[in-house]
Amino acid sequence: MRCIPYKNGFVIPVEWEKREAKGHCLCTHEGMVSSRGEGLHWLNAAMLDTIGATQEIKQCLKSAPCTIVNTQWRSIEAWVAYLEHKKQGKKRVHLLALGDVGSTVLTALKLLGGDCIETLGIYDVNENVCQRWESELNQAAYPWAYDTLPNVEILTEETLFDCDMFVFCASKGIPPLDSKVQDVRMAQFEANRGIVSQFAKKAAIKRFQGIFAVVSDPVDPLCREAFFASNVNESGDFIGAGLLPEQIKGYGLGVMNARAAYYAKRDEQFASFLTEGRAFGPHGSDLVIANSISNYDDELSKALTTLAVEANLRTRELGFKPYIAPAISSAAISLLLTLRGEWHYSSVFLGGVYMGCRNRVTSQGAEIETLPLPDDLYKRLEKAYTRLEELL
8 A cells, every 4th residue: 555645634545345345534543554454443443553564655654644545446547636625614514304203403503603504495395384493483583683594495306416415314213202212313224214214215316425413313224224225236336436435424323322411410420421431333222431541440331321221211211202302412413523634433434334523524534433442332333233234
């Protein structure tokens, strides 16, 4: 492997199977550039430290930002052109479906996104719903500063992907409050996979270049469904001509992190999470909460994980659907952090599986947080990763 200079740093070309590797990402550890390719081990600095690299790669990483570019997806020249001409400034964000979750996400983005959102486009099968939210939210304004908040615009289905970020909030098949279903998110998979596939195919046809943000449950399997749906032909053969795996991001982990923080504030034994903790994995029963990376306690971490996983059930027991915290923490706040290029929680493509972790979007590509993970913690991540693989 070699480093090729361009005006923003270096690109490191690799040739990895499209189904198992991103098109491009920021290289933050020399161990990422190996014949092993990408995978869950990218989250673990202790494992990456055991993988060597050439002296050239080491030197490039010390001197300038390095981007791994997969020539299975695009040529080196095409990647350089892409990296050198990324759009700067405020972004156009389009939302699909304005149910409980979608309308809450929309309201939060309207109120909080003035610094990074140019316009908010909305589309719903019910035209009256669109009219209602366009008029209501465009009548929400600061006095004498009427352009401070982003304007809300009604879209047609044909203009859904004329944007920088598409937010998928469509959902059906949500179990009723009196349902005995324990993992509500997975109960929605069969109902929602067809919808996300439909719009992923539309995105591919439109040659969409922005972020395809999945908010509907279960985000991790739906992300992979969107990736494959956009990259297969009518016969179901994978041809790799649709969305890049890194264009698709799942927004479900933010609320699980926030729920862990909620309980950590209420119980001193979990307090370390507030300054040292992390969240990993899917938005559901295979969630992994770590009370601390440097002082990991397996028993405490699993107890806090259980509290976070079951928090939605506590809300349902009160007679309410638990959508407000997810719409704000997992979606609106995390989407805004993504647009701003700041650290956030979302699901990213790692070796063919969408796995939730701390990451951010940079001008050189996605940056995934890599930490030296304790063995007991990494075993939990492996179990969650394997369970996600089994769903495929």
